[in-house]
Amino acid sequence: MSDCTLIREQMPLLLTESLGSAAREAAHQHIESCASCEAEWSRTREAWKLLADAADRPVPGRVRTRFLDEVASMGGTAPRRSVVVPFTRRPVFRRFAQAAAIAVIAGGAYFAGSTRGTNPSAGNATVASVAAAPQFRISENALLSANQINPEITGTPAISNVRFIDHAGAPGEVGMTFDMTQKVTVTGKATDQSLVNLAAYVLGDSDHPTTSRSNAIQWVRDTYSTGRTTDPQIVAALANVLRNDAHEGVRLKAVETLQSLPPSSLGSAAAQARQALIEAVQNDPNTNVRLKAVEALAHLAVVPEGFDSASVETLRKKASQGDENPYLRVKAAEALSQMNL
């Protein structure tokens, strides 16, 4: 291949500065000394410049509108629907709903099987105050006679899992079963055991939509990152999320939340948080999660007597692990150097 042919093949690389410095210099030297290549280089640059003269077109606004409308229909959390009232209840049904609302909190905040697979936020807005309720059940299996409810349906109730079943009632009766959850608001202090139990429950139940867990993690972060003593149950729940949640985004958020908590606020739960982070640094399949876990572990490695030895050892191993992401290894090394061991 002649010099001229080689240089002309390299011209696009010169334009995009993709040549090494030596090759670039050699190419420019040749171009300066060769009239034919100089003319070709001039044409190449002119064509390259003309390409840039075709300005970007603005994206029509309707594309954004259509996209956001589609997002809204996909069931994410971005566009929140207005609250609707599902049924106009007769008094019997209302008592039933209130009774249904009253039993669960005291019982340990569990959700009955009928709520599985439904989106609690998509239902209506029955607001219940826990303060006045010694017992509170969020949902339960209810058997209602058709004549107990008003036949008129208003709004768009969130009804799911509809099935028609054999019903051993009076002759000629049929059964229609479905899930219909109500939006329940529990009010109280962040330290109230019922709220802690609920948050821990939501964090620990992977059957819930990831949005619920993500929101619960955010609540933990907002509530406890200010220095308030973190309930050990919450720390345990975050640790479990980090170990078990299938969604890396949720695990990432759990790590970031652990990192946001002042070590002094964790008390006896700090060891549990560190252990979960150590396992994440060692085993989490997602690079981002491992990276954040390195930072969080360095943050929580501080103990009254200096630094937690297991955490330091984990960071050392990570920094020297040959098959690990180089950036992550650098982060681990940086964390160790900042400890001034």
Added chain:
Amino acid sequence: MTEKAEMTDLTDQELMGLVQAGDYSPAAVLYDRYSTRIYNFAYRFLRNSEAAEDATQEVFVKMLKHAHQFNGEAKLSTWLFSITANLCRDHLRKSDNKAKDDEEALLSIPAPAEHSPEHLLQTKQTEMKVRDALQKLTPEQREAILLSRYQGLSYAEIAQISGCSEGAVKTRVFRAMETLKKLLTDPIDGDTPCLTAH
């Protein structure tokens, strides 16, 4: 600070982390961040504004639906251009591998008011010439040149998007530039018909 303002401070990785967790609230921020680049890539590839609009919308919907496939090792822009390029290739395949002209849409682009009519006419002519020239390239060459020239992606990133080697990308860009040089800088070989009477 509003939720949107807080979102705009987050990195692509952080926003995608939220999306992967089922939270679609970063959708608008991500759209605003990348829609112009995606739309213009699709438009220049397909030369059809309607198809480019559809592709742009579909790219971002796919970004949300398949967020779990984004592992954070590549840049989000690289991943989005991969999706866009796939959609554009599919579109071309379905339309007999020919981009559809969309001259009216091109001419309807609002021009800055401060420019003289002569300048605007020249700008439009240049744009038309460039777009015509781009359509003379093979889809593979066009994809490579669009990603290199307009998106500033490295050959390694383009190779990742196009599913080929870096060497193949270099060849495609070289051949594309050979064609573009003839069409854009040589009036004899250009599209302008010769009106000289013999």
